[in-house]
Structures are given as structure tokens and as C-alpha cells.
Amino acid sequence: MTDATQPHPLLPQLREAVHGGLPSAISDLGNLVRIPSVSWDGFDPAHVRASAEAVQALLEGLGVFDSIEIADAPIDESRTGQPAVLATRAARNGKQTILLYAHHDVQPPGDQADWDSAPFEPTVRGDRLYGRGAADDKAGVMAHVAAIRAFTEVAGTDFDLGLVAFIEGEEEFGSRSFENFIVRHRTRLAADVIVVADSGNWDTSTPALTVGLRGNVTFKLRVSTLQHASHSGMYGGAVPDAMLATIRLLDTLWGPDGSVAVDGLTSREAPTPEYSQDKLAEEAAFLPGVTPIGHGAVLSRLWDHPAITITGIDAPSVVNASNTLVPSVTVKLSARIAPGQTADDAFDALERHLRAHAPFGAHLELSDVDRGNPFLVDTAGWVVAEAKDAMEQAWDVAAFETGVGGSIPFISDLVQVFPQAQILITGVEDPDSRAHSPNESLHLGVFQRAILTEAVLLAKLEDRT
Ligand SMILES: [Zn+2]
Numbered sequence: 001m002t003d004a005t006q007p008h009p010l011l012p013q014l015r016e017a018v019h020g021g022l023p024s025a026i027s028d029l030g031n032l033v034r035i036p037s038v039s040w041d042g043f044d045p046a047h048v049r050a051s052a053e054a055v056q057a058l059l060e061g062l063g064v065f066d067s068i069e070i071a072d073a074p075i076d077e078s079r080t081g082q083p084a085v086l087a088t089r090a091a092r093n094g095k096q097t098i099l100l101y102a103h104h105d106v107q108p109p110g111d112q113a114d115w116d117s118a119p120f121e122p123t124v125r126g127d128r129l130y131g132r133g134a135a136d137d138k139a140g141v142m143a144h145v146a147a148i149r150a151f152t153e154v155a156g157t158d159f160d161l162g163l164v165a166f167i168e169g170e171e172e173f174g175s176r177s178f179e180n181f182i183v184r185h186r187t188r189l190a191a192d193v194i195v196v197a198d199s200g201n202w203d204t205s206t207p208a209l210t211v212g213l214r215g216n217v218t219f220k221l222r223v224s225t226l227q228h229a230s231h232s233g234m235y236g237g238a239v240p241d242a243m244l245a246t247i248r249l250l251d252t253l254w255g256p257d258g259s260v261a262v263d264g265l266t267s268r269e270a271p272t273p274e275y276s277q278d279k280l281a282e283e284a285a286f287l288p289g290v291t292p293i294g295h296g297a298v299l300s301r302l303w304d305h306p307a308i309t310i311t312g313i314d315a316p317s318v319v320n321a322s323n324t325l326v327p328s329v330t331v332k333l334s335a336r337i338a339p340g341q342t343a344d345d346a347f348d349a350l351e352r353h354l355r356a357h358a359p360f361g362a363h364l365e366l367s368d369v370d371r372g373n374p375f376l377v378d379t380a381g382w383v384v385a386e387a388k389d390a391m392e393q394a395w396d397v398a399a400f401e402t403g404v405g406g407s408i409p410f411i412s413d414l415v416q417v418f419p420q421a422q423i424l425i426t427g428v429e430d431p432d433s434r435a436h437s438p439n440e441s442l443h444l445g446v447f448q449r450a451i452l453t454e455a456v457l458l459a460k461l462e463d464r465t
Pocket of ligand 1 (some may be wrong): 103136137171198
């Protein structure tokens with residue numbers, strides 16, 4: 001057992017090794033960014049395969065794994081998921097096994113014109129590396145690789161700690177084969193500690209351990225009132241059009257301050273770090289005079305309360321608008337679910353609310369329901385204490401425990417298949433990383449500190465019996 005209050009004896013050497021290895025880590029990361037491994041339908045899967053092969057080569061170069069393979073699993077009877085890389089090294093002498101997770105696929109780049117440098121051409125400007133996947137999550141992949149490099153440079157390759165690297169290839173497309181994958185490969189994936197390096201830090205000088213994730217429920221909602229469109233001059237005023245019904249119905253989802261007003265969607269009470277409304281307005285780029293929605297501490301609104309957003313509407317476009325009463329409208333509803341509630345339960349509450357509030361007898365049809373459960377880390381476990389201590393040693397500042405408003409739905413699959421494992425959600429992002437957006441970037445100082453954190457954690461686990 002290590003003494004959590006003392007710097008690890010290998011810290012100075014690990015720091016040196018991480019520092020010395022940083023240029024090659026950045027260059028290897030750049031090579032991964034050059035591969036446009038978009039995992040979505042309609043993008044060439046050959047790039048995802050090439051990126052899996054590049055990751056495999058990086059893991060082979062470490063010389064610590066007993067087996068490394070590119071592996072996949074079915075999504076359903078007709079389709080196979082994108083290739084992941086799975087590498088294992090058996091634990092010896094009763095040591096723990098640690099699983100390192102990241103993903104090598106990326107989001108589409110969007111409109112290239114919105115980028116200041118080409119999305120798949122890694123570019124350093126100031127202290128940041130720009131490119132699609134430079135942060136999310138190829139930097140997570142490289143943080144694992146570079147941490148193992150530094151650890152073995154200092155401790156040698158003859159260590160006892162069990163290691164698993166699981167680098168997924170379709171996280172950005174909903175991890176659709178994830179559950180089948182972890183069931184199929186459960187023996188090789190089994191670990192005592194799971195590090196999911198796909199989240200962010202408080203800022204570029206303060207590390208964070210993510211301890212809560214909201215879940216999500218999304219679906220299409222079709223609101224219909226008429227069998228066909230009719231003339232708005234002839235019938236408007238007596239005939240309920242679907243747009244009116246939709247607007248009225250959607251408005252019932254929120255209270256006057258914009259907070260969610262759906263019975264049965266729950267919130268959670270937990271302390272949150274200080275974060276002002278002004279900071280929110282600045283980081284989320286409010287226009288002048290625009291005010292936040294909801295109430296209570298800002299971060300509890302983002303981490304511990306539900307949220308509902310209408311993310312799309314199918315209705316006649318303005319350019320095609322004629323003087324007609326619209327017979328049906330479809331919207332995409334995206335809800336964020338507070339930790340403590342299941343996605344199934346939240347969907348039931350939403351459906352009940354919508355059906356109870358449909359105006360004018362409008363017909364509702366809910367389809368394409370997608371559910372991801374929220375997640376709370378058990379912060380009482382020894383692993384959380386060790387991880388926060390490793391962060392403090394690497395960053396010279398205490399770590400925050402943070403929530404995340406977004407979801408990592410596969411984490412609840414992990415918990416289900418490996419209920420005894422302790423899960424750590426770490427990451428290389430910071431508030432300016434802009435994952436999924438144009439000009440995505442990685443802060444190189446954060447990258448270095450994240451690598452050192454993980455190298456220290458490996459050393460701590462190797463000490464532990
Ligand atoms: Zn990610």
C-alpha cells in the first residue's frame with residue numbers, strides 16, 4: 001500500500017521520462033490525427049481500420065503485452081462493429097490488473113471552412129495541437145501509450161501489474177457493438193481498475209476526476225392533427241394545425257425560467273464547485289443581454305438536473321412555406337437525465353407527460369428511442385483516492401471531482417459486465433478543447449500532466465498487493 005500523502009519515490013524519474021518522451025508522443029499523436037477515422041455511416045471504414053492498425057503498432061512498440069489484436073463484435077445479425085484494438089498482459093504475483101480505455105475513431109470534421117487549419121493536418125499553434133481527434137480521443141490513446149513508455153523506461157518491462165488496453169473504434173457512433181464486444185471478450189477485458197480516458201479537466205492547470213455523468217434519452221416525436229394540409233385562409237382559426245399543437249405541447253416541457261417541468265424527471269442534490277453565470281455566458285458564447293435558464297448553482301444545473309432540448313424540426317421550410325395548415329410536424333427531442341434515475345424511467349416520465357399534455361386531441365407518435373443511463377462513480381473506493389493523489393503529484397494542485405453534463409453511455413455497460421471493477425474517468429480535454437467542433441485542440445501542458453498522472457498511477461498500482 002502506498003502512502004497517499006507522500007510523493008511516489010519514482011516521481012522525479014517519471015517526470016523526467018514523460019518530459020523526454022513528449023516530442024515523440026506529440027509526433028505519434030499527429031500521425032494518428034492524419035488518419036480520418038470517422039466511424040459514422042457514409043464515411044470510408046478503411047480509415048477506421050487504418051487507425052486501428054496504427055494503434056496496434058503503437059501498442060506493439062511498448063513491448064509489454066502478451067497479446068495484441070484488432071477485434072470486433074456484431075452490432076446485430078447483419079452488421080459488424082468498427083475495429084477495436086485489444087491488448088493484454090497477465091498480472092503476476094497477485095497484482096492488480098488495470099484496463100486502459102480510449103477510442104481511436106473521431107467525429108466528422110464538419111465544414112472545412114470553419115477550421116483555421118485543415119482538420120486532419122495536425123498543427124501546433126501556441127501551446128495547443130489542433131486537429132480532429134487531437135483531443136477526443138486520440139490524445140487519450142496516446143496518454144496511455146506515453147504513460148506506459150515512461151513507466152517502463154523507469155521501472156523496466158519486467159513488472160507484475162496486469163495490463164489491458166482497449167481502444168474502441170466506434171465511440172463517436174454510439175458504441176453500437178460495445179456491449180457485444182465486452183461480453184465476447186470479457187475474460188481478456190477483466191480488470192480490477194478501469195481508466196476511461198475520454199473526459200476533461202477543470203482548466204489547463206487544475207486536474208479533474210469525473211465522478212458523475214448525466215444519461216440521455218432521445219427520440220422522434222411526430223405530432224399530427226389533420227389527414228392532409230388545407231388552406232390557412234379558408235380554415236385557419238377553427239382547424240388546429242400540427243405546428244400550433246407542437247408549439248403548445250413543447251412549451252409545457254419547461255417552466256417560466258426554462259428549467260424542466262416534467263413530473264417524474266428527477267434531480268440530484270450534491271455540492272458543486274463555484275462557477276458564475278458570467279463565466280457560463282462567456283464560455284458558452286451568449287449574445288449580449290442573453291440570460292441563463294434554470295435555477296440553483298450553475299454546475300448543478302449542468303450535472304445534477306435534467307435538461308430537455310429540441311435539436312431538430314421537420315416541418316415546411318421558410319422558402320417552401322405556403323398558406324397551408326400543416327397536418328403533421330416531427331421534432332427530435334434530446335433529454336439529459338440526472339444521475340440517480342434510469343433512462344427507462346426517464347423515458348416513461350417524458351412519454352406520460354407528452355401524452356397528458358397533447359392539445360386539441362393531437363395524435364402523438366414516439367419513435368427511434370435511444371437511451372443511455374447516467375453514472376455515478378463510487379468515490380469511497382481506494383482507487384479514487386489513489387487517482388486523485390496521482391493527479392496532485394503530477395499537476396502540483398489538488399484535483400476537483402466533477403460531473404459532466406454529457407453522457408458516456410457505454411460506462412453503464414462496463415459496470416454491468418464488470419460490477420466488481422472500480423472505474424476512473426479521466427481525460428486530456430480542457431474547457432477550450434472543443435471536442436466535436438471545428439478547431440478541436442489539445443493543450444500540450446495538460447497532455448504532459450495527464451501522461452505523468454497515469455504513469456504515477458501505474459507505479460502506485462505496481463506497488464500495491
Ligand atoms: Zn470521446
